[in-house]
Amino acid sequence: MDGIHDLGGKQGFGRVDREIDEPVFHERWEAAVFGMSAVAQTAGVVRNIDQFRHAIECIEPRAYLTHGYYGRWLGALEELFVEAGVLATTEINARARRLGAEADDLVAARPRSSAGTVDYAPRAAGAQRAVSVEPRFDVGDRVRTRAHGVAGHTRLPAYARDRTGTIVATHGGWIYPDSNAHGEGEAPEHLYTVAFDGTQLWGADAEPGVTLNIDLFEPYLEPDDG
Amino acid sequence: MxxxxxxxxxxxxxxxxxxxxxxxxxxxxxxxxxxxxxxxxxxxRVGPMNGARVVVRAWTDPEFKTRLLADGSAAVAEYDFEGGQVDKLVVVENTEAVHNVVVCTLCSCYPWSLLGLPPRWYKDPAYRSRIVREPRAVLEEFGVSLAESTSVQVWDSSAEVRYLVLPQRPTSSIGLDEADLPALVTRDSMIGVALL
Structure with missing residues (x-):
């Protein structure tokens, strides 16, 4: 989806803000959110990583930018706990108010009402899967990426759409996130690393001697006929 | 409660x-x-000390380094690090000619079992947006000045492959006891935003 998460190449965020001697967790609630994610997996609320990543993409976009990493996780987990019927938004709101939340606090979670009956079940450990068809591309092939965005989850960054690059590595078959995130099955596809020259992505503004290497699934790619 | x-x-x-x-x-x-x-x-248990062990071994054991660069997952499998599965690890080597740096622009993918949880800046919008567009400028902010002749390879971890940078061994470390080397290997050097 053309969401706020797709940050590559966006401008205006300023300097990278680093923290010296940064702790692993700044506050206990961050570790609590991490614990919640484990619970969500055990309870079958988070069924696969693609579903979880898409839930993060679906949180309130202002919260995405301002609530931090664990705030984003929290928003996604709230969405999934509510969608699964484990928690209700009303009870979370009520409890948060008792803990000092204001009525107009920005809430990251935006649960979707129609989850439907879908197939999120993993078929095996990990994300590598056999693909029954031969790979369409090999190292050295020139490819062009898909030109447009899609409504659902995808792993083709917007900054690399409709660009030409060269296959520099083949990785075999992997679970296809675009399908798996939506409970439409693992539908494995071949995965490649595609190298893009900086000027191909950024034109005359590109810094010299820069190559972007992006891992892209076969459906994102077409042969480039030049 | x-x-x-x-x-x-x-x-x-x-x-x-x-x-x-x-x-x-x-x-x-x-x-x-x-x-x-x-x-x-x-x-x-899960943090950059694990990646540092791998880097030091690659510095000191040429046969291991060859295996690590050829098939990162197989080479690190013997360590049995915990902290989240890496289906496929690709290790990219920094040299005088090539500088590698890793990002995940779409979320915050990171080789947890080798580096632990990522620092805030890695997950924040500024790094994710800028490192793909102006990596030399961002690296300058991190204190890394590269020659214009050095090729910059940015790795956007957009699938489940995870990337670890093998930093160059600092010449100042020659002669040091091998046991003292892991402390030299910083997290940032294994992301590619620092030199050693």
């Missing part, structure tokens, strides 16, 4: 996290011990 705790730096998200934490504890789904375990695991 936790409602009695003071909130030294409450934010809307910290309050909401606490509300959900309490509700999940009341449901019997979450416990304080789970949270304590998370804190211990990522402070003591």
């Amino acid at each position: 936790a409602e009695h705790r003071p909130h030294p730096a409450s934010t809307p998200q910290s309050i909401r996290a606490e509300a959900i934490e309490i509700l999940l504890i009341e449901r019997g789904l979450l416990s304080e011990s789970v949270i304590d375990d998370v804190i211990v695991r990522f402070n003591e």
